[in-house]
Amino acid sequence: MATGRFVAYYRVSTARQGRSGLGLEAQREAVGAYLNGGDWKLIAEVTEIESGKRSDRPELARALALCRVRNATLVIAKLDRLSRNLAFIANLMESGVEFVAVDLPVVNKLTLHILAAVAESEREAISQRTKVALARAKARGVVLGGDRGNLPKVAKKGSKASAAARSDAAAKRAKDLQEIITDLRREGASSLRQIAAGLTEREISPPRGGAWSATQVARVLRQAA
Numbered sequence: 410m411a412t413g414r415f416v417a418y419y420r421v422s423t424a425r426q427g428r429s430g431l432g433l434e435a436q437r438e439a440v441g442a443y444l445n446g447g448d449w450k451l452i453a454e455v456t457e458i459e460s461g462k463r464s465d466r467p468e469l470a471r472a473l474a475l476c477r478v479r480n481a482t483l484v485i486a487k488l489d490r491l492s493r494n495l496a497f498i499a500n501l502m503e504s505g506v507e508f509v510a511v512d513l514p515v516v517n518k519l520t521l522h523i524l525a526a527v528a529e530s531e532r533e534a535i536s537q538r539t540k541v542a543l544a545r546a547k548a549r550g551v552v553l554g555g556d557r558g559n560l561p562k563v564a565k566k567g568s569k570a571s572a573a574a575r576s577d578a579a580a581k582r583a584k585d586l587q588e589i590i591t592d593l594r595r596e597g598a599s600s601l602r603q604i605a606a607g608l609t610e611r612e613i614s615p616p617r618g619g620a621w622s623a624t625q626v627a628r629v630l631r632q633a634a
Contacts (some may be wrong), residue, residue, distance in 0.1 A: 411447040414481035418472045421459040436486030439511045443484065452479050468496035469500050474585040476506040477578075480614050483508035488516060505578035579616070589613065590630070601626045 419436040433456065444451065453475050457468040476483050483501075488510035501508060510516050586608070593607040605621035615625045 410498045411444045414450050414452050414479055415444065415476045415484045416452050416479070416481045417454040417484050417486070418457070418469060418473050419454065419486055420468075422459060422460050437487045440484055443509075443511045452481050466497065466536045469497070473500065473504040473506050474581075476508075477504075477582045478589060478613050480505075486512065487512045490514045498529055505581065535616075580632055582616075583629045586613070586629050587633040590626070 417437075417440045419433055419440075421432050437454070440451075455468050455472040455475070457466060458522070459466070472483060475481065483506050485508060512604070549623075589608065589611070590604055593604050596607070597605050598604045603621035604626045605623050606620045607614075613621075616619050
């Protein structure tokens with residue numbers, strides 16, 4: 410039974426699918442079924458329109474930032490083909506955010522290391538097969554060429570990425586909070602105490618829980634700087 414705060418992350422492969430809702434509605438239904446019952450709150454729903462050639466994930470980054478500042482869990486409707494999706498693995502491993510996948514509920518931050526190793530192994534196997542195919546083509550007299558700029562990058566080693574996630578968590582959250590603090594200042598919060606009150610009113614918890622203090626706000630501003 411689901412409890413706590415959640416940010417839902419959906420992804421579709423084309424802009425057309427995003428506009429039509431094809432595939433998107435099924436993902437929403439899957440997340441809704443997972444969250445059915447229990448004491449939970451869905452803070453936001455974020456949709457990524459992703460092509461096979463993209464390695465950046467701006468909407469995933471936004472969803473992870475929301476999870477960090479709201480102490481929420483990322484709920485993912487579809488985690489299929491993750492073993493080949495290096496960018497997705499790297500983003501999740503470095504984020505420090507807890508997540509659950511509706512279609513693969515056994516996957517968590519620990520098993521993600523295994524999937525990262527599988528992804529790297531698959532990448533190396535594909536690279537080796539490509540080299541063999543190119544060598545055979547060259548032997549047949551085929552002129553080789555083309556842009557190699559879109560070759561996949563190697564995912565970080567599991568242990569290294571995990572250590573980086575732990576050490577960078579505070580800095581990442583401080584950076585996320587900086588944007589919210591900027592909004593509060595635009596709304597008239599001029600002192601650290603007023604900013605602390607604004608963060609508390611928005612249900613954004615400080616690192617150790619409870620209500621924000623002026624000292625905690627000052628520490629976040631130093632970290633962001």
